[in-house]
Amino acid sequence: MDFIIINGEIAKRSSARIDIEDRGYQFGDGVYEVVRVYNGKMYTADEHLQRLHQSAEKIGMKIDLSAASLKEMMGELIEKNTLQTGIVYIQFTRGTAPRNHNFPASNVPLTFVAYTKELARPAENMSRGVEAITEEDIRWLRCDIKSLNLLGNLLAKQKAAEAGCFEAILHRGETVTEGSHTNVAIVKNGIIYTHPATNLILNGITRQKALELCSFNGMQAEEEAFSLTDLAEADEVFMMGTTTEIMPIVKINGQPVADGLPGIVTLKLQKLLGDAIIKKCGVI
Numbered sequence: 148m149d150f151i152i153i154n155g156e157i158a159k160r161s162s163a164r165i166d167i168e169d170r171g172y173q174f175g176d177g178v179y180e181v182v183r184v185y186n187g188k189m190y191t192a193d194e195h196l197q198r199l200h201q202s203a204e205k206i207g208m209k210i211d212l213s214a215a216s217l218k219e220m221m222g223e224l225i226e227k228n229t230l231q232t233g234i235v236y237i238q239f240t241r242g243t244a245p246r247n248h249n250f251p252a253s254n255v256p257l258t259f260v261a262y263t264k265e266l267a268r269p270a271e272n273m274s275r276g277v278e279a280i281t282e283e284d285i286r287w288l289r290c291d292i293k294s295l296n297l298l299g300n301l302l303a304k305q306k307a308a309e310a311g312c313f314e315a316i317l318h319r320g321e322t323v324t325e326g327s328h329t330n331v332a333i334v335k336n337g338i339i340y341t342h343p344a345t346n347l348i349l350n351g352i353t354r355q356k357a358l359e360l361c362s363f364n365g366m367q368a369e370e371e372a373f374s375l376t377d378l379a380e381a382d383e384v385f386m387m388g389t390t391t392e393i394m395p396i397v398k399i400n401g402q403p404v405a406d407g408l409p410g411i412v413t414l415k416l417q418k419l420l421g422d423a424i425i426k427k428c429g430v431i
């Protein structure tokens with residue numbers, strides 16, 4: 148993975164330089180996306196790049212490059228690094244300027260970087276399920292923006308890791324919002340529930356894809372908030388994300404979810420997503 152993109156050009160990673168006063172570095176003033184790559188092909192890149200533009204717009208940042216040209220550059224980077232299975236990370240910050248909370252002048256160019264990373268599908272966790280903790284959601288009120296400011300997410304994820312768990316399920320008071328780096332859903336009496344796409348969660352691309360697969364395949368899914376009690380009494384719990392796909396959660400705060408095994412609805416949706424990926428990217 149020797150090559151990266153810096154300000155629109157493919158370059159050697161070792162030669163890339165970011166200024167100490169880059170606003171991403173100083174303030175977390177920027178937005179990013181993580182796109183999955185299977186068999187050297189990007190999955191749902193259009194949706195991710197649309198959300199990247201939306202995130203930028205929401206913080207008053209204008210990305211002049213179209214989704215089509217970004218996708219082309221990312222494709223070139225994947226080829227150059229001969230990436231098969233992994234991710235492309237893409238990030239824009241509000242550029243380099245003397246430190247000042249005000250935005251810099253509009254002629255200051257954004258800083259644009261991208262890199263690739265090899266990352267296998269988490270096959271074992273997908274089939275056996277993982278453990279999670281619950282944690283108060285202390286993040287700001289614009290979680291719909293995929294911004295670089297991830298401290299609230301990181302603190303929760305670290306707490307999960309220290310408890311030997313894969314994910315922290317966040318809640319605002321009684322209401323479950325999402326995971327530290329995934330969207331979360333429960334299944335009760337055959338119906339899937341996940342928090343609606345408001346300012347309190349990131350509207351995950353995997354989440355949107357899962358909802359679409361549910362509606363095409365006669366599975367009932369509701370974009371309806373659920374409580375910590377609902378979570379504790381759920382028949383199944385799972386998370387959704389670019390790197391995790393559909394992953395069962397089988398234990399929460401040390402308590403098994405139902406019988407402690409991945410549920411049938413979860414595994415069905417996981418298979419449907421896997422089939423959709425194979426259809427787009429070939430055998431994985």
Ligand code: PDD
Nearest residue numbers: 181327328329330349351352353388389
């Ligand atoms: N995380 N919620 C949060 C807070 C996330 O950070 C993510 C993605 C998701 C799932 O979104 P998607 O299905 O579009 O990946 C939900 C990425 C992968 C990350 O930060 O690494």
